[in-house]
Amino acid sequence: xxxxxxxxxxxxxxxxxGRMLDAEKRETPPPAGEEGDWLYGSAxxxxxxxxxxxxxxxxxxxWVPQALVFWHMVVRVGGGADEDLLRDPRxxxxxxxxxxxxxxxxxA
Numbered sequence: 001x002x003x004x005x006x007x008x009x010x011x012x013x014x015x016x017x018g019r020m021l022d023a024e025k026r027e028t029p030p031p032a033g034e035e036g037d038w039l040y041g042s043a044x045x046x047x048x049x050x051x052x053x054x055x056x057x058x059x060x061x062x063w064v065p066q067a068l069v070f071w072h073m074v075v076r077v078g079g080g081a082d083e084d085l086l087r088d089p090r091x092x093x094x095x096x097x098x099x100x101x102x103x104x105x106x107x108a
Contacts, residue, residue: 010075013102017072020096025062037090038063067091071103081107 008016030038040063070091074081085091086107093100 008102008105010078010106013106014072014075016102017068017075017099020099021064021068021072024068025064027062030063037066039066039069065095067093068096068099071099075103075106083107 029035029040041061067090071093073079074085081103086093086104093103
């Protein structure tokens with residue numbers, strides 16, 4: 001299924017954001033002044049096996065960018081989104097231009 005975004009499927013967009021979330025997670029706090037842009041907590045599941053089953057990973061407390069978590073959930077549930085959400089600074093993907101462009105196409 002494509003979302004009218006230059007051929008990127010819903011699943012591909014979800015995977016792209018998921019890979020970036022994994023790449024951006026950190027165990028140390030973000031730089032001073034950026035704490036509000038990050039979420040802290042325990043997260044992690046294995047990749048789904050051939051039957052779709054996933055297992056929790058051992059507890060790891062990590063920091064992840066709030067905007068990536070937000071958009072990952074919007075795309076994962078197939079939720080509606082609009083330009084207002086893209087303009088909200090808490091949901092800005094400007095730091096990740098490729099994902100920003102793909103999400104803008106998804107919203108369009």
